[in-house]
Amino acid sequence: MAEIKLEHIYKRYPGNDADSVTDFNLDIKDNEFIVFVGPSGCGKSTTLRMIAGLEDITKGDLKMDGEVMNDVHPKDRNIAMVFQNYALYPQMTVFDNMAFGLKIRKMPKDEIKKRVDNAADILGLTDYLQRKPGALSGGQRQRVALGRAIVRDAKLFLLDEPLSNLDAKLRVQMRTQIAQLHQRLKTNMIYVTHDQVEAMTMADRIVIMNDGKVQQVGTPDDLYNKPANKFVAGFMGSPSMNFFDAKLENGRVSNGKGLDVAIPEGRLKVLRDKGYEGKKLTVGVRPEDIHTEQVALEAMSDALVDAKVEVSEFLGTDSMLYSRTGDTEFVAQVNARDYHKPGEEVKMAFEMSKAHFFDDDTQVTIE
Amino acid sequence: MKNRSLSFWLFLTPTLVALALVVFIPAIMGVFYSFTNWDGLGYTEMLGFKNYITLFHNSGFIAALWFTIKFVIVTVILLNVIGLALALLVTQKFKGNNLLRTVFFMPNLIGGLILGFIWQFIFTQAFDALGKAFHMAWLTGWLTDAKTGFWGLVIVTVWQMSGYIMIIYIAYLQNIPSEVIEAAEMDGASPWQRFVHITFPMIAPAFTVCMFLTLSNGFKIYDQNLSLTNGGPYKSTEMLAMNIVNTAYSENNFALAEAKALIFFLIVAAISLLQVYYNRKREVDL
Numbered sequence: 001m002a003e004i005k006l007e008h009i010y011k012r013y014p015g016n017d018a019d020s021v022t023d024f025n026l027d028i029k030d031n032e033f034i035v036f037v038g039p040s041g042c043g044k045s046t047t048l049r050m051i052a053g054l055e056d057i058t059k060g061d062l063k064m065d066g067e068v069m070n071d072v073h074p075k076d077r078n079i080a081m082v083f084q085n086y087a088l089y090p091q092m093t094v095f096d097n098m099a100f101g102l103k104i105r106k107m108p109k110d111e112i113k114k115r116v117d118n119a120a121d122i123l124g125l126t127d128y129l130q131r132k133p134g135a136l137s138g139g140q141r142q143r144v145a146l147g148r149a150i151v152r153d154a155k156l157f158l159l160d161e162p163l164s165n166l167d168a169k170l171r172v173q174m175r176t177q178i179a180q181l182h183q184r185l186k187t188n189m190i191y192v193t194h195d196q197v198e199a200m201t202m203a204d205r206i207v208i209m210n211d212g213k214v215q216q217v218g219t220p221d222d223l224y225n226k227p228a229n230k231f232v233a234g235f236m237g238s239p240s241m242n243f244f245d246a247k248l249e250n251g252r253v254s255n256g257k258g259l260d261v262a263i264p265e266g267r268l269k270v271l272r273d274k275g276y277e278g279k280k281l282t283v284g285v286r287p288e289d290i291h292t293e294q295v296a297l298e299a300m301s302d303a304l305v306d307a308k309v310e311v312s313e314f315l316g317t318d319s320m321l322y323s324r325t326g327d328t329e330f331v332a333q334v335n336a337r338d339y340h341k342p343g344e345e346v347k348m349a350f351e352m353s354k355a356h357f358f359d360d361d362t363q364v365t366i367e
Numbered sequence: 368m369k370n371r372s373l374s375f376w377l378f379l380t381p382t383l384v385a386l387a388l389v390v391f392i393p394a395i396m397g398v399f400y401s402f403t404n405w406d407g408l409g410y411t412e413m414l415g416f417k418n419y420i421t422l423f424h425n426s427g428f429i430a431a432l433w434f435t436i437k438f439v440i441v442t443v444i445l446l447n448v449i450g451l452a453l454a455l456l457v458t459q460k461f462k463g464n465n466l467l468r469t470v471f472f473m474p475n476l477i478g479g480l481i482l483g484f485i486w487q488f489i490f491t492q493a494f495d496a497l498g499k500a501f502h503m504a505w506l507t508g509w510l511t512d513a514k515t516g517f518w519g520l521v522i523v524t525v526w527q528m529s530g531y532i533m534i535i536y537i538a539y540l541q542n543i544p545s546e547v548i549e550a551a552e553m554d555g556a557s558p559w560q561r562f563v564h565i566t567f568p569m570i571a572p573a574f575t576v577c578m579f580l581t582l583s584n585g586f587k588i589y590d591q592n593l594s595l596t597n598g599g600p601y602k603s604t605e606m607l608a609m610n611i612v613n614t615a616y617s618e619n620n621f622a623l624a625e626a627k628a629l630i631f632f633l634i635v636a637a638i639s640l641l642q643v644y645y646n647r648k649r650e651v652d653l
Contacts, residue, residue: 088550089565090547148554
């Protein structure tokens with residue numbers, strides 16, 4: 001549909017000393033589903049609004065199919081947008097809400113009807129076309145907002161936290177529906193969310209942001225398994241990765257307060273080659289890489305940690321053990337069979353072949 | 368339950384008594400007097416509907432009614448158009464919009480009587496001087512005939528009340544989610560199309576309130592009328608309220624004045640309620 005390039009985009013609001021978005025670069029390929037993810041205030045919505053034309057770009061170029069769009073009015077960018085609070089027109093029926101943009105563009109009536117009926121059919125809204133938004137549920141409203149974007153047949157879809165007002169169950173349903181919609185429409189979509197699960201499940205590529213800066217761009221697999229820095233490692237994954245401040249000595253990382261585990265040969269070589277022997281670093285272990293089953297304890301006997309379970313959550317297939325070793329708290333996600341009660345002293349094996357190591361000063365991944 | 372009932376009546380009684388003393392009883396007495404030859408002190412005979420028949424043959428009353436209706440139509444339109452325009456202006460993002468809000472609202476803080484005298488000076492002295500200086504005949508002789516008297520009253524009322532109407536529109540304009548306006552912008556609507564299709568329908572409740580206020584205020588206006596033209600020349604700018612007061616206190620015909628006041632009340636109530644009913648139907652929940 002379209003190739004979109006963001007080149008060295010900056011945003012600074014008048015009266016502010018700092019940039020809200022700093023040096024944002026991204027190439028969006030044809031039909032790609034991009035997700036901007038990050039904590040509140042990280043600049044993801046601002047970037048989206050700059051692409052939409054609702055905010056001015058302070059510096060840098062936004063290009064669509066090679067054409068610089070910085071000064072092009074939002075209506076002329078051929079972009080459709082879905083807002084967090086639906087932004088439906090309350091005085092209009094569902095049909096009119098979807099048809100409004102087409103009527104404004106003076107499209108023939110029969111073509112408008114065809115498009116709206118088609119969108120309503122895709123979204124299961126055919127029975128609600130004559131209702132007003134006030135008479136719809138949250139999920140239906142969000143579908144109308146999507147329908148309003150679909151009928152436009154735009155080059156690019158922008159979705160600004162569209163599911164954050166829905167309840168958990170509906171959110172999962174709508175997530176699937178949006179992913180199906182993307183496959184069906186074969187158009188570029190940029191989706192903003194602060195929910196890393198949404199990002200992981202929907203994106204072709206994820207742009208993870210913090211403090212107005214892009215931290216990493218990559219596939220969900222890249223971001224989860226090869227995080228560029230401690231922030232990305234901590235943000236992606238639920239529960240979050242456990243971090244331990246430790247020192248590398250004699251092939252082991254230890255913090256003198258409970259953590260003292262051996263590092264597999266291959267990983268150790270990299271760390272030594274980079275000069276971390278005898279130095280401080282941060283060790284990251286994902287909760288699912290901590291084990292309590294006997295077979296794992298035997299297999300990883302050089303990476304055992306004595307822990308005390310403080311809180312345990314039974315989740316059906318898994319159990320979350322919120323534990324402590326020395327003065328460091330961490331979470332282990334173990335099989336439900338290995339459930340332990342709070343207060344129990346448990347030996348846990350850290351699967352160090354899957355551990356991540358970060359520079360103590362720069363927080364960048366050591367690889 | 369008994370206690371609740373007691374406290375309920377305990378709190379309600381003072382208000383009911385006050386309302387009865389100053390509204391209901393005088394109103395009922397007024398209706399009764401309109402069927403008599405009451406002169407403000409007492410009455411000697413029951414006249415039935417004679418006062419009502421008289422007032423519809425009373426050219427002064429009909430003229431005042433017609434003048435008032437014209438005044439109401441013009442001021443309702445101007446007040447709502449200007450009030451909304453000012454509200455749209457000061458809700459834009461620019462430096463000094465708060466100062467402008469204060470400036471536009473300020474005339475509303477001045478009493479109607481004083482305002483009438485101030486504008487009387489402006490119309491008769493300042494307009495006159497400007498008209499002579501720049502040879503613009505239409506600026507001279509204001510308030511000396513029915514036409515300039517009418518427009519003088521309109522200008523004073525609009526100047527005084529548009530700031531107040533502006534405040535109501537501002538409150539509703541600020542309630543419109545910015546996302547809805549942005550969605551319309553993305554849909555390709557021009558600023559005018561956004562106003563017509565999105566903003567205006569969404570401030571319909573404000574329109575109801577402002578129409579009601581301007582309508583009833585327009586019908587009831589008295590003090591500006593008194594201080595600006597005092598109904599002159601030759602009663603040509605006498606409005607309904609003034610006509611009623613004059614009937615009672617100048618002509619000493621209290622009973623006829625009561626009949627006029629009752630008809631006046633019915634007209635204002637009917638128009639206001641009808642207007643509220645029809646405008647309410649157009650309103651939507653946000």
